[in-house]
Amino acid sequence: MNENIKVSVLLITYNNSKFVKQAIESILMQVTSYKFEIVVTDDCSKDSTLEIIKHYKNMYPEKIMILDNKKNVGITKNYERGFKRCSGEYIALLEGDDYWVSPHKLQIQTDFLDSHKEYSGALNRYVMYDMDNNVSRKTYSCNNLKYVTIRTEDLIKSNLIGNFSSCIYRNEFVKRLDPVLFDMEVYDWMFNIAISQKGPIAYLPEVTSVYRIHSNGAWNGKSREDKVKSIIKSCDDYNKFLRYKYNDYFVANKALYKKQLEEFNGKSKTED
Helix, strand or coil: CCCCCCCEEEEECEEECCCCHHHHHHHHHHCCCCEEEEEEEEEECCCCCCHHHHHHHHHCCCCCCEECCCCCCCHHHHHHHHHHCCCCCCEEECCCCECCCCCCHHHHHHHHHHHHHCCCCCEEEEEECCCCEEEEEEEECHHHHHHEEEEHHHHCCCCCCCCCCHEEEEEHHHHHCCHHHHHHHCCCHHHHHCCCCCCEEEEEEEEEEEEEEEECCCCCCCCCCHHHHHHHHHHHHHHCCCCCCCCCHHHHHHHHHHHHHHHHHHHHHHHH
16 A cells, blocks of 8 residues: 555546546545545446546646556456555545535545544445436435444345445455455445445445436446346345355345345236
8 A cells, every 4th residue: 555645536437428527526626634546447438438537647647547448347347456556545436427526525534434443434425316307315314423333234234325436445454355256246235245344334424425327327227127136146146255144134135125026027917
């Protein structure tokens, strides 16, 4: 790790030309008491995403590092590659179609983690913006608490975090994750389950970022039925990865989604 860099901001991009300018500028606007770097991993975008990123690289050559894949490796391997190149004490994540709205986002999170060593990471409250329907809503509040503690069991029951772009982690814990994790299909849900094994994750009350929901997204581009099928498979894969330590929680969660799938199939037969 680089002692001069407090935070590595990992920006993950793939065909985000419509959004990436706002994403990068929301990083650059951060006001911090320390140095931070921006590590961009582009997964062989077919649009002008990489050209836009290179424009900012020319403006901030000492601050921005670009890792551009020569072929598409998929979101999980793209994350793995980016994590390996992050040198800061902390790693903050931002996906290329999301953006931050507070210039103090990084400082708020690192201040918390600096004073709460037992936590593996933190996230802030965020806005979910459904682009297709032009609807916005904030995630749940902390009910006047200074923060809410999220543990592994909580995450298995429900994906309480639900968005990478609001998260920050201790790099030492990311580096110690079993690399087998990245051989599976891993989105924010499983990554947070894995990292929470190192310590709980704190949910902070300030709204600092926006999560765009749109049909071109890696997850939201799937149909509801395909999402449910993916979660059911993930329950089995993640349960095995964690050596069935949380078997009862995974079995209960899987049963709920299997019931949803049966309802989907029932509706399809009725429509036929």
